[in-house]
Amino acid sequence: MPPVSIERVGAGGRAVVDFADAGCDYPNVSSSQVGVRRCVARERPARYDAEAPAPRLAEAVATLRAGLEQLAAADVGDAADGELGEALLALAEVQTRLTGQEARVLRTFDAREAYRADACVTAASWLRFRARLGHADAQRRCKRARVLRDMDGLRAALEAGEVSVDHVDAVVRRAIPQRLSTIVEHDATLTELARTAEPRHVAVAVARIVELADPDAADDPPPSCTREDLRGWSVRRGFDGLGVVDAATSPVLTELLLRVRDVFSTPDPPDTPPEQRRTPAQRFHDAVLAALTTALDHDPGSAVGGVRAHFVVFSDLQTLLGRDELARIRPRLGATGEIDAETARHLAATTDPTMRAVLGLVPWLPVSVGRARRTLPPFLRTASQLAHQHCRGPGCDRPYAWAEEDHNKDWIDGGLTALFNSAPLCEAHHQLKHRDGWSITFDPHTGAVTWISRDGTRRIDLPPPEP
Ligand SMILES: [Zn+2]
Secondary structure, eight states: OOSEEEEEETTTTEEEEEEOOTTOSSOOOOTTTSOOOOOOOOOOOOOSOTTSOOOOHHHHHHHHHHHHHHHHHSOSTTSOHHHHHHHHHHHHHHHHHHHHHHHHHHHHHHHTTGGGGGTOSSHHHHHHHHHOOOHHHHHHHHHHHHHHHHOHHHHHHHHTTSSOHHHHHHHHTTOOHHHHHHHHHTHHHHHHHHHHSOHHHHHHHHHHHHHHSOTTOSSSOOOOOHHHHTOEEEEEEOGGGOEEEEEEOOHHHHHHHHHHHHHHOOOOOTTOOGGGOOOHHHHHHHHHHHHHHHHHHHOTTOOBTTBOOSEEEEEOHHHHTTOGGGOSSOOEETTTEEOOHHHHHHHHHHSTTSEEEEESOOTTOOOBOTTSOSSOOHHHHHHHHHHHSBOOSTTOOOBGGGOEEEESSOGGGTOOOBGGGEEEEOHHHHHHHHHHTOEEEEOTTTOOEEEEOTTSOOEEEEOOOOO
């Protein structure tokens, strides 16, 4: 039951994509819509002789580096126009093929769990930790490597530079585990389409393949709704204390947000001067804020780690008393970052009792309840959040609320329940610590956390999180 059939027409490589099902929501793709993209099969230099032993990976990478240095030394200004164009085409092809090779190496690295040598729990977090990649970038590379493992045709086409990374990602983005086997079945069809059509057409073809797959297949879970799969939120720090929300909301949440806007938005008083009137977007923002505050006020389970507070402000007592010059820590919000002293005083004056403040706590001040109890009491958890902010595993940024306090020296071995013997670890890092025998120390004077491998040969120093 191939839902998509493709045939090549003419020497130009024009593709005809035939979607059989007339009830489809997606735009039909016909030969006139598919861009003609010549598949350029360039002569390639001979590769390593099949008889010769394969080069070692490190040697091959060193050769590549040397080539790049030669390229960097080349005189671009003296090149003729045609030479520049040829170079750009060649560079685009090399970049694509390099991505194919990166995926090949990453696939093996991931399968062997080689990231555990650095106390990381996923290949993506290892890439963030060691290569300083962004969250989304690291995830994308790992997923691409994993999906290509099963797609021989697409993998070979990428490694040969015959399809672009965008073509591959059009497939990879939609390849959630439940539908991977369906997509893999159509590897040859999708590869052929990727060679001749644009990435967006490949994306449409994948969507159609998934949609037309038999949902009643005996053992297969039904394919999820594509739109639901694409939902997601992230919040990152923007400029000047603002947060930036990237969100793709499901239809239900979209509806709810609009409802919240209607229910919770309040008009500006009639006597508000025109220059102080809020924009529609600002009113929407304020409505969501009001709705979330109401939800936290009325939800009996809104405590995190025993701390029932809508948000946490860390501030020196001197700041709240207006004596900024005597304050030893700068005020900050629990998860968002620093705020100015004036804002801290304003929040302290206006938000009680939804705010919890830690007063007069200098950074890394050792605080302990000794052996009196096994888990950190809520007031120390708040202080720990100030010190650590998130899981202290290498490359890990799972939020503090999702982590458990780990006794650096185990309780069973006489370890104290104290800030200086404690660091938050997510579940995966907890397991990794015990499985691989890492020991962890937290230096309360500097805020650094150190991971030391079982045999003592690997030591990873993690500086304190940035304020
Ligand atoms: Zn972690």
